[in-house]
Amino acid sequence: MKVLAICGSPRKGNTEWMLRKLLEGLDSAEVDTELVLLRKLNIKGCDGCLACEAGGENREGICRIEDDMQQLYAKLLDADCMVFGTPAYFEMVSGQLKTFMDRTCPIWTKLSGKPIAGVAVAEGGIGQAIRNLRTYGKVCGMRWVGSVTALAKTPKEASKNPRIERRLRILAEKITGALKAS
Numbered sequence: 121m122k123v124l125a126i127c128g129s130p131r132k133g134n135t136e137w138m139l140r141k142l143l144e145g146l147d148s149a150e151v152d153t154e155l156v157l158l159r160k161l162n163i164k165g166c167d168g169c170l171a172c173e174a175g176g177e178n179r180e181g182i183c184r185i186e187d188d189m190q191q192l193y194a195k196l197l198d199a200d201c202m203v204f205g206t207p208a209y210f211e212m213v214s215g216q217l218k219t220f221m222d223r224t225c226p227i228w229t230k231l232s233g234k235p236i237a238g239v240a241v242a243e244g245g246i247g248q249a250i251r252n253l254r255t256y257g258k259v260c261g262m263r264w265v266g267s268v269t270a271l272a273k274t275p276k277e278a279s280k281n282p283r284i285e286r287r288l289r290i291l292a293e294k295i296t297g298a299l300k301a302s
């Protein structure tokens with residue numbers, strides 16, 4: 121079993137810490153985990169050519185933009201479960217995460233049935249950020265497992281709150297249950 125976490129924060133901060141803690145709770149003999157830091161990758165915006173979709177000139181589900189997204193397609197298809205993490209930016213997912221989501225266009229129909237969970241951090245109001253993640257999962261036909269949200273402003277704030285750590289452990293248990301059920 122493989123769980124792939126995607127971190128949509130442009131800094132080494134709360135979202136990354138939450139995802140690392142969550143994956144720690146999942147690490148076991150049966151579960152392989154990997155954390156992808158979008159901030160370290162060069163992922164350009166989708167240019168809307170739609171060549172990746174059936175009926176387009178390129179029918180193989182391949183994106184023609186040659187950047188670091190190319191190395192993520194196989195990882196996404198290979199994963200048995202995904203966790204998306206984002207800071208709330210204007211009460212929505214970060215631009216980095218949205219850019220990544222848009223670029224999953226060549227493979228989104230192949231994600232159907234996979235479990236998905238989310239974490240989000242905001243200074244004062246999560247707003248639509250978790251709803252954005254759920255909507256992505258719904259459009260792709262994925263199975264929503266659950267989420268953890270945290271209120272924090274400075275990069276290490278969430279890590280000082282034991283209640284968040286406890287909630288991440290509970291989400292890890294839910295993910296383990298979803299993996300066993302699939």
Ligand SMILES: Cc1cc2nc3c(=O)[nH]c(=O)nc-3n(C[C@H](O)[C@H](O)[C@H](O)COP(=O)(O)O)c2cc1C
Pocket residue numbers: 129130131132133134135136206207208209210211212241242243244245246247272273274275
């Ligand atoms: C561009 C930008 C927009 C933000 N918008 C919001 C917001 O709408 N609501 C909020 O409560 N916090 C907002 N914040 C604060 C961040 O969500 C907060 O600092 C969070 O801890 C960042 O998570 P990170 O440490 O994982 O990057 C914003 C921060 C930035 C840089």
